[in-house]
Amino acid sequence: MPASAPLMSTYARLPVAFSHGDGPWLFDTDGRRYLDCLAGIAVNTLGYNHPRLSAALREQLGRVIHTSNLFEIPLQTRLGQMLVDRSAMTNAFFCNSGLEANEAAIKLARLYGHKRGIEKPEIVVYEKAFHGRSLATLSATGNTKVQKGFEPLVEGFVRVEINDLAALRTIAAERPNVVAVFLEAIQGEGGIRPATEEYLREVRALCDAQGWLLMIDEVQCGTGRSGKWFAHQWAGIVPDVMPLAKGLGSGVPIGAVLAHGVAAEIFQPGNHGTTFGGNPLAMRAGVTTIEVMEEEGLMDRAAHLGAAIMSEIARGMADTGGLVEVRGRGLMIGIELDRPCGELVPMALAAGLILNVTAERVVRLLPPLIFEQAHADLLVERLLPLLRRVVSTPPPGKA
């Protein structure tokens, strides 16, 4: 039997299991307490056992969990309206995960192309992007590790580097079948790499000039994590299509794709659908997450706590020479070191801190948005000595 039976060997798991959580704290089965700076990979917006969310979900469980999209679902309309009111979108489609939201966006872009008479529509995607693990979304992803072994990939994607406007202009000049540009406002898995505000504005202008849809994957950087509802809002632009997931349900599986303008009218009955998507339980989680975020002022707090954490880390690492860059926005932070630093994950765990390393050298912090100043202080206090220890020897390959 494979080593991890009865489960498939899809994950290299850390040997810790959590029994419960409280606010930003997780408790393992031995009763040890950890400060959570990952939030289940940008999912647990309200941390653990938030009294408002727990009560709302319990109440919903006592009413109805699922009915299917064969019927009206008032909570879907309610969450859709809440999202529309906080973006410049007009219509929502609900699903269950990030890849599903992105898959819907890709289908929408293709249908848009066909409606314009383009038989083989192409979508511009990005190096280091991550959009999910379905065949279409892994094909759109800019990481060969995610794709290897699953060829033939889905065709119809052309790839450029983030923040390289010239490359995009070349595509505009040379590829008449392009129908959409699809990017993360801040690349997450790729190492917390933001599209610059200027780039986003230029891409918006180019999409307008070309008749392309601008589709911004806000699955990780959206739902308030950046300090605004959606990270692209920092650039003052409006996308045509916006997939959401991760943090929207504070831990209950949920996905959504929002659209406005011509993009909002592309799907017609029969074009797309889902059994579970938009079920009352997930919708209640989304509605309550947004309500609590506003009542508790979590976005403003994310913006200023994030800025403070980033400057403290940069200051505390300045004399080491091992820090390449601290970047991100709000509570979506990447600390790029001059070397691979995967060992930081178990080191942090031993120090009572849950974090993640992505793109080999980037320490990724995605704490729950209920983080307070004291939690941010403790994060810095626990993390800095570990970072300093990792960079205290010459990097491999350097004399």
Ligand SMILES: *Cc1c(COP(=O)(O)O)cnc(C)c1O
């Ligand atoms: C996590 C992620 C996805 C995939 O979401 P799943 O829910 O795992 O399918 C897609 N896009 C981005 C930007 C993500 O961070």
